[in-house]
Every structure is written in structure tokens, then in C-alpha cells.
Amino acid sequence: MPRLSSETLEQRRRHVLVSAWRCFARDGFHATSMDDVIAATGMSSSAVYRYFRSKEELIEAASQESLAQLRELFARLLAQEPTPTPAETIGVLADQLANRSADVDYDLSKIAIHAWAESLRRPELAVGTRDFYLDLRVLLTELAQRWQDAGSLAPDADPEAVATVLLTLMPGMIVNQHLVDPVSAAQLVAGLCVLGAATAAGGVPGR
Secondary structure (H helix, E strand, O other): OOOOOHHHHHHHHHHHHHHHHHHHHHHOOOOOOHHHHHHHHOOOHHHHHHHOOOHHHHHHHHHHHHHHHHHHHHHHHHHOOOOOOHHHHHHHHHHHHHHHHOOOOOOHHHHHHHHHHHHHHOHHHHHHHHHHHHHHHHHHHHHHHHHHHHOOOOOOOOHHHHHHHHHHHHHHHHHHHHHOOOOOHHHHHHHHHHHHHHHHHHOOOOO
16 A cells, blocks of 8 residues: 655645534534444544544544634734834724624634633633733733734733733634623623723722
């Protein structure tokens, strides 16, 4: 039997992953079995196990992919010149979430919700998830620093505090998208402006 090229091997591995994501997005991690994934691939069980030895490996790969897409999004924002404004950034986040949810194949933002729950059950996954969000906060802090340099934030603003707000906001956007009602960028910007004005008028606790 001729050896498969590295490109073909990678294509088949990706096919297994995408098939698993479809199952996970539809049924969640625990209601999906390896037999379900194998059936979705149309491949033999031995061929699938060649790439992933267990459902846990597929879950970890799905979690990593959903997080990697978010990291890539902010890396692209930081690479843009000029840097997108705070309102434009929230618009990009809202559009990205809407586009993912409109994907008829699979929705990695929905898989992210399953991944958060799985992280509570599996300490090794929790460590990786925590490290990712700490790294993401660094990217968001850099983004906020650029807003400050551009005059979009006040000179005495704390970029890390802004990053913390954005980091806290993003999971809420996903929860609203799938469990309540989608939230538009305009709603988010308007609400943040009103809340910011109200908290500024009342003073910041601890200061």
C-alpha cells in the first residue's frame, strides 16, 4: 500500500475534526460517542483512531480550535493600521459571533460553551483554558493601550481594567447568542456608554 502524503494525512485529520465538531455542536460532548463521530466521517473506525485515540482527544482539539480562532481575531485587530476603535472592535466581535452562528456546518462558539463546562470537570483542560484567557487579556491590554495612545481612552484610564471588561463581556455575548437573544454591537456600545457614565458619576469603589 503506497504511503499517504503529509498533505493527505492532514486533510484526513481535519476531516475527522470537522466531523466531530458537527456532532459536538449538535449534541454536546457527552451525548456524542466515538461511534457517532466515526459514522459522521464515513471512514472506518481504524482510520479515525489513527488520528485520534479517544473522544477526550477530540474534545481537547475542539476546545483548542475555538480558542485559537479568538486569539487569531485579536491578533488581526492588533495588526491593523490604524487600530480599530473600541466601538469598531465590539462590532467585529458581534459580527464574528453572528457569522459563526450562521455556519450551517458547525458553530465553534457553541462548542466553546461545552468546553467551559468540560474545563470544570477536567483539571488539565482547565489549566489550558485559564492560560489562554490570561494570554488573551495581555492582547486586550495591548489593544486598550493603543486606544489610549490614540486618544480613544482617557490618559488616566487603566488599560488592564478595560481588557478585563472585554474579557468578561465576550462569554456573555456567546451565552446571549445561544440561550437568550443575539445582542447587536449597537446595543453593547450604548449599554457600555450608559453604564460607564453612571459608574463614573458614582465613583469607583476602592479609590
